[in-house]
Amino acid sequence: MAFDNNKGAGAGGSSVLMVFMVLCLCIFGTLSLLSAHADLTISNKTAVAAEQFYRADAEAERFLAVIDACFFAARQETEAILTAGDYTQEALERLGPQGQDFLRSLTKPAGIEDADEIYHHFAAAYLARLEGVMVTRVEASETVISFRVEINNTRALSVKIRMNAFSVPLRYGVLEWKAVDETPWEIDEGGNIPVG
Numbered sequence: 001m002a003f004d005n006n007k008g009a010g011a012g013g014s015s016v017l018m019v020f021m022v023l024c025l026c027i028f029g030t031l032s033l034l035s036a037h038a039d040l041t042i043s044n045k046t047a048v049a050a051e052q053f054y055r056a057d058a059e060a061e062r063f064l065a066v067i068d069a070c071f072f073a074a075r076q077e078t079e080a081i082l083t084a085g086d087y088t089q090e091a092l093e094r095l096g097p098q099g100q101d102f103l104r105s106l107t108k109p110a111g112i113e114d115a116d117e118i119y120h121h122f123a124a125a126y127l128a129r130l131e132g133v134m135v136t137r138v139e140a141s142e143t144v145i146s147f148r149v150e151i152n153n154t155r156a157l158s159v160k161i162r163m164n165a166f167s168v169p170l171r172y173g174v175l176e177w178k179a180v181d182e183t184p185w186e187i188d189e190g191g192n193i194p195v196g
Contacts, residue, residue: 049152052151052152052155053151053157053179055151056149056150056151056156056157057149057157059149060147060149060157060159060177063147063149063159064159064161066130067127067130067133067145067147067161067172068171068172070123070126070127070130071123071163071171071172072171073122073126074119074122074123074125074126075119075166075171077091077094077118077122078115078118078119078122078166081103081118082114082115082118087103091103094122094125094126095121095122095125099121099122099124099125102117102118102121103118103121115166115167116165116166116167118166119165119166120137120143120163123143123163124143127145132147132148133145133146133147134146134147142162142163143162143163144160144161144162144163144175145160145161145162145163145172146158146159146160146161146176147159148180151179154181154182154183155179155180155181155182156179156180156182157177157178157179157180158176158177158178158179158180159174159176159177160174160175160176160177161173161174161175162175
């Protein structure tokens with residue numbers, strides 16, 4: 001009997017190898033497709049978040065321009081009082097009760113030493129007309145103005161500025177301009193702490 005010494009893989013081995021290669025290509029193709037879909041989803045969410053943030057940022061800039069206009073008007077009112085040495089009835093009517101009391105208490109003529117206080121009262125009177133603005137007098141020489149602009153239903157842009165003194169040419173300085181999380185906290189009151 002003659003034996004065939006050909007030790008090749010034969011037709012069955014190459015078929016198994018071909019099936020294995022096709023199966024690997026299908027698995028890697030599916031993984032690539034899933035990865036691309038996940039990347040697209042993340043890219044879309046990032047684009048939406050960036051658009052929301054920059055829309056809120058632009059709105060905050062517009063609101064800051066309105067606040068700056070209030071500072072400018074307050075500066076003009078203060079300069080008019082310092083130039084004239086006294087206040088007019090129209091200027092008095094634009095102030096709130098505290099500002100009116102302060103102006104009435106000034107010794108005539110009003111001097112540069114009164115400028116910061118006059119400026120503060122006029123700025124506070126103008127800012128009181130704006131909705132969503134919080135004015136905090138930290139010290140006699142420092143006033144902080146803060147407001148928030150909604151980015152989406154869970155985040156907001158928090159802005160805090162410092163109103164500079166009357167003698168400083170720049171009317172304000174930015175203290176804070178950041179996105180904050182406004183998701184309400186949920187307190188777990190019924191949890192038992194496991195003791196080891």
